[in-house]
Amino acid sequence: MSKYRSVRGMVDIFPEDSRHWQFLENTVAETLASYGYGEVRLPIVEYTELFTRGIGKATDIVEKEMYTFDDRNAESLSLRPEGTAGCVRAAIQAGVLNTPQRYWYAGPMFRYERPQKGRQRQFHQIGAEAFGVASPDMDAELILMSARLWRRLGIAQGVELQINSIGSSESRSRYRSALVEYLNQYVDQLDEDSQRRLQSNPLRILDSKNAGTQALLENAPDMSEFLDAESADDFSILCALLTAAGVAYTVNTRLVRGLDYYNKTVFEWVTTRLGAQGTICAGGRYDGLVKQLGGRDTPGVGFAMGMERLVLLLAEMGSMDMSSAPVADVYVVAVGDDAYKVALSTVESLRSEMPRCRLVQHTGGGSFKSQMKKADKSGAQVALIWGEDEVSAGTVTVKPMRVEKESGERLAQQSCLLPELPAVLSAALTID
C-alpha cells in the first residue's frame, strides 16, 4: 500500500479501460451530432447557490452530497453534482435562448456518497439538453436518440425504458396531498425510511424498495389521475410518438425523479444487469428551471447518462472485446548505437508515411533476445530489426511475429533495403 491513494470513490482509468471509454464517448458524440446537438464545455465548479436553487434545497444531493467550499474571497463554490443546472446557467448567460437550442456536454460530476457498484464520488456523465420547445415531440426526440445509442452500442437488449408524467407543480402538489393523506392512515405499517420521507419527500415513497410499503401502495391514489389536462395530453402524445417510432416503453406511474426541477415527462433507462444501481440514463422535462435561474421563461428537456454504468453494461453484455489490446503494430529492435541512430531516423520517416501505424521503438538497450521479448509482449504484428549487419548493408530485417496465414503457417523474416521498407512493411501488416 502506497502512502498516497486516490480520494475515496475517485478512480484512475488506465489505457486498458480508457479505450472502452473512448469507444463509448466517440459513439455518443457521433450519435448526438447526428441529431444536431452541439457540444458545450462547462466549468466543473459553480457558485453553490446555482445548485441549491436549481436542484432543490431539500434534496439529498444539495443537502448532504455536495463538495462545497469557500473560494479565497469567501464566496461559496461547489463541485457540480450534475450537469443540467450549469448548462442552463451557461445558456442564459450566453443569451442564446431566444431560439431553440440543442446541446450536449460530458464530464465529471461529484457527489459525496458511499461508493458501491456503479456509484462513485467522482463519476462521469454525458448529458443532452434541448431548450425552447415545449411540445412532446422534443421529449420523443431525446428518447429516440438515446434508444438509437443503445442500439449502436449493442446494449439495446439489456435496457428497458420507463416513462411517466409527474405533471405540473400544481397537479403534483395536489397529488402529494392525496398521497400523504392516504399513507397517513398506515404510518405504523410503513418502513422507517418511508416514514421519514412522508415528511421530507412523500413522492419518493413511491419507488421504495420495501415490499410492505409497496403492498400498501397498491391501493394508493394514482398520479395519472391527478395530472393537469396539458400534462396528460402531452404524455399521451409522447406515448403515441414512441409507439409510432417503434420504441418499446413501460409506463411506470411510480416513477419520480429526485431533482426538484422536473415536471411533466420523466423517463429512465434501466437494466437489471448491474446490481442495485440499474439506471443508466435518466431525464425529463424542466420547463420552469430557466426562469427559476433568472432567464426568460423557456421550456427545457434533457437527460444524462452515467458513463461508468454504461462501461459496466458494455462489458457485462459482451458488446465490447474486453481482452487486452496490443499496444503496438510494429516493434522496432535496434542493437548498438549506430543501429539505434539509423532506426530512429528511419522510423521517424515511416511515421510520416504511415501515421495510423503504431510504431514502438525499443528504448533502454539490451540484447537482441531481451528486445525481442519486448517485441513479443507488445503484441506487434511485425518486428523491425537493426543490428551491425543491417547497418553496414543498408538494410533492415522485417520479421512477422505472429501466425498470419489461414493455414497457420508462419511467414519467414526477410531483409530489405531501406527505400523498400514502406512497401514491404505495409505488405507484412496487411496479411491477415
Place this chain on the structure above:
RNA sequence: GUGGCCGUAGCUCAUCAGGUAGAGCCCCGGAUUGUGACUCCGGAGGUGGCGGGUUCAAGACCCGUCGGCCACCCCA
C-alpha cells in the same frame, strides 16, 4: 449516515494448535557466439493495511482505525 463481507509479494490466492510466510502468474537473468512465443534452470520482490491489546510467542485471537467490495439510503 447505516449494515454485511473482506484487507498476506505487482496480480490471484494458500499456509498454521497462535511459535517470526509459500505457490501460480508477472518481472529480471540464463539454457553455443544477433532474434520472441513453448520448455527447463536461476533470481528479485512481503515491517502479512495501520495502531493498540492478550500471550513466553500473533499475519493468525480481541479492540480501534484506515481502506476495499456489496447492499441500504440516494441516484447517472
